[in-house]
Amino acid sequence: MPQGFRAGGLHCGLKKTSRFDLGVIVCEVPAQAAGVYTLNAFQAAPLHVTRESVAVEGKLQVMLVNSGNANACTGKQGDQDARGMRAAAAEAFGVAEHLVGVTSTGVIGELLPMPKVLGGIEKLPQQVKADGGEDFCQAILTTDLVQKMTCVQLTVGGKTVHIAGSAKGSGMIHPNMATMLGFMTTDAKIESAQLQKLLNGVTDSTFNMITVDGDTSTNDMVIVMASGLAGNDESLTPEHPDWAAFEAGFRYVGEYLAKAIARDGEGATKLIEVSVTGAETQNAARAIAKTVIGSSLVKSACFGADANWGRIIAAVGRAGQPVNTETVDIRLGDISVLEQSRPIKFDEPQAAEYLKGELVVIHVNLNMGNEHATAWGCDLTYDYVRINAAYRT
Template sequence: MTLLGRFTVVPDGTVTTPQGFRAGGLHCGLKKTERNDLGAIVCDVPAAVAAVYTLNAFQAAPLRVTQESIAAGGRLQAMLVNSGNANACTGEQGLADARAMRDALARRLGIAEELVGVTSTGVIGELLPMTKVLAGIEALPEKVNAAGGEDFSQAILTTDLVKKVICVRVNIGGREVHIAGAAKGSGMIHPNMATMLGFVTTDANIESKHLQQLLGEATDSTFNMITVDGDTSTNDMVVVMASGLAGGEALQPGHADWEDFAAAFRHVSEHLAKAIARDGEGATKLIEVNVHGAVSQEAARAIAKTVVGSSLVKTACFGADANWGRIIAAVGRAGQPVNTETVDVSLGGITVLKQSKPVAFDEDRAEAYLKGDIVQIDVHLNMSDSGATAWGCDLTYDYVRINAAYRT
């Protein structure tokens, strides 16, 4: 167990570690290979819920159905997910299909339809093969159990290479409370939410409105601060379900342990966000850009995202080339206040620019650093005291290979 301030990471924890959650997955035939492509998280009780959705105008059908469910009763007891087909840009039929998926799982679980949410990821614009999907949903509850967190994590992946899972434990009023998360990312990842799928479970006793507040704040500084390729998906969302089964006094701002819970929640979000960035399509490394000394947090965030999203910065990191000119060019085009005479830039602590003037540095040392798995870029604007961090990945031959041949 790793100690991180007031919370600890639970080794091998999954979305079923928090009390009251079961999960599972199976292969129903949406993916060509025998990998899981249908999964669900099921709670023993109707869970408090919070969600954030893509800002893409073409929001996919399942997101609309999930919104309908949450609007109806403010709680969810099951989240159904499929990969391999996004059910986006599929018109009225797509919406009917998403509702049919929700209704089928609700029937099979013996719960109300509005307690089920649905999400999908995969190719846009193709109708779901509903015979396969409905057969899969019929079989799914048998696969859903307390040990099914791994199978579920597998079911949400598309071109992802690794599962993205985390679980933390935090002491709230003397009780053990868990927060766990699983995410899917890889491509079509960009700031402004919901450029991914994220599932967070917790046994905390917390109302939906406070959960939504926490999720909103965490999203701004984690999920919305990652980019893989600048493309915002039609489908993506993060949903949090709180079973409340850890008991105790309800968590809300003002609760003695609120900040600890918030920190733990933020850690789960940040872990998942960074895992998505690191596993971006074709990526060989995680890039972390820290902006310091900006005039506002908004400016710091915009600059950090612009740098980490620059194709030229990304290819330079892939090539282990300490080409800081590309970093400074990205800072300069972010559309934010910059004093062009006072900028410092360092790469893994190696200063390459000081007060906007090039600093002689050891190129071999810089190259060795850039060949590592993590590249940390620090940009200090020396204007005021706002800062932000963004995460991304390098742009590689494999990104091109994966995306030039994804659909065919």
Template sequence: MLETKETAAITKIDDGSIVTPKGFSSDGVHAGLRYARNDVGVIYSEVPANCAAVYTQSHFQAAPLKVTQESVAKEGRLQVIVVNSANANACTGEQGLQDAYEMRERTAKLFNIENHYVAVASTGVIGEFLKMDKIRQGIDQLKPQATEKAAVEFQQAILTTDLVMKTSCYEVVIDGKKVTIGGAAKGSGMIHPNMATMLGFMTTDANIDSESLQSVLKEVTDKTFNQITVDGDTSTNDMVLVLANGQAENEQLNEKHPQWNEFKTAFQMVSEELAKQIAKDGEGATKLIEVEITGARTKQEANVVAKKIVGSSLVKTAVYGADANWGRIICAVGYSEASVEPEKIDIYLEDLCLFTNNSPQPFSEEKASEYLKRDQVKIAVNLGVGDEAGKAWGCDLTYDYVKINASYRT
């Protein structure tokens, strides 16, 4: 029995997953790309699904992204997503591209579908060729099922330095039909996306056309996935893919549908949860940091300032050390290129006012330090120059981050 929590007309399904929406199944297997854990996974829709995608803005887009873009462009529909971890298949030239095509072709053959109904994703070490003998073996073992175990098998297959799996699921009633949105993601390092983050996959049984799905994905991505940072690095493989197979049988969703905003809100809830889970699981991280900006002139400026603060190495190390050094926050606001009037800025840690009227405020260092020792910390900044707001999420910067990345390939 699925456990749920209700928020207005939207319900959170606590143990839901990418296979909770009707008509979806998944699997993950150990093909030998890694020592022990699953390393090849698949998401399968019973029917071709309308799709939407956002990709990294890196100049060095990995081969799987190019193959996936080609699949999506063919018809705007996908039925299968095949993923491998341990190897990003990035910066691997013509051989890497041919390997990605072979992954697509072999997966299509397994499910007896056209090649362009298959998307390919990879994550792991850059600049090494795929071990195709193991990839072939892994793909041939895939047997997707619509079970919680199968969802976990997939989620394990997409992890690299992640310590935990990232998943989210919400349900919303549209036209009297239960519409479900599920998601799974991976990401722990090289997180400072300019579209999405690392790898994210969302499934929904909503009846929605590809154009509207792309529109909502782009809008929501800018508020969620694009608003997280771990280390300021954008990967060659960042991608978010969404499949919508229509099996909820609601009236087709678009911006003119009377319940469009309810669907969009549920979609954003899934995306935001996945994004925050990635930020919290940053390599070596001990704390999730949320920065909320109010009083900005524009939403864009609010988002920019929030991400500058949460991405500041000095802010991140101060949070790690439980040091309420608000000067580091001021510095990040100052170089954000947003509209700022120093005498109007307020800075808070929870209910502690650290700075206002361009002047420091008396506060309990002990109380501030105790607050910063929590596993979730919120920094609130009111710019005082407008009515717009924005948020960003990140993590603290620790000694372990250096240890992990100093020996990533070994």
């Protein structure tokens, strides 16, 4: 846990089981804050409240989250409930309301049982501790099978700095934010505006490059809080001599969490990585990588261990980006299946065996330029349909 932060979680009754469903991250001081949010037109009430809080002075001290209920598409009552959660957390932890962020995840279109939520918030301060990260991670899960968290340590200005992160997400995952919540904390000294720029850039190449099922949710956000308690005297900017190291650590945490979400896709049996090289522009590389990783046919072929490269080349061609139809190379891991847009002989049993692994890497070289991008997703299985056919029940 970066210096100055504590976390915790408890069960307040939103979930039918006894798993934790209310969690919080607390900082000793008002932390510099930044956030990115879903692009879905229907944004849940907590997102508006959190944006409003951050806009006051670019700081947060308490980040509250519940699972089991999204508080989305719930009208004026949902907005009042989100604000009620913020006010209750502010009182419980003794901070100003604008220093509290709120987020929710779960079923859309159901009102929060506020007596349960408010009762849980009242008890949260007793559950917060320096080693409360795992309790917090449990509290944010919905259909996730595993907790997702990581931390890196580096040196900035001669001081030891930490960057930590946790996330939830398993289904309704697609680029430009998904049904995912991400929380990053650091004890580095960095101003809110610079933190926002860094988060925007890292999100574009990590969280916005994953997909499970092509659906973008109403509640997604990534929030970053920086306590500044590591002791580095000079605020971090791109001109700082240790900026490159800090940016690399920040990007590592974002990519780790993004890949963990993709790997834990509902019903998934493997992580799929699509690497596109040789593009004329980075936008083209990203668009093609996301189109291939989002293809239900590609995902199904990976599940069935079928080296059907035709599905990959078809996805490349429909991505809406310029391609030279005479120069595309495709590899499955180290196995070449297409060179200069022409099929080549390959060992089918060897390819099938490769596709049965827990990690499948698809390489697409357009041979048109120097830009590249990587996207992550998972296979499409029978269990995905089973899970989502009965999500509310």
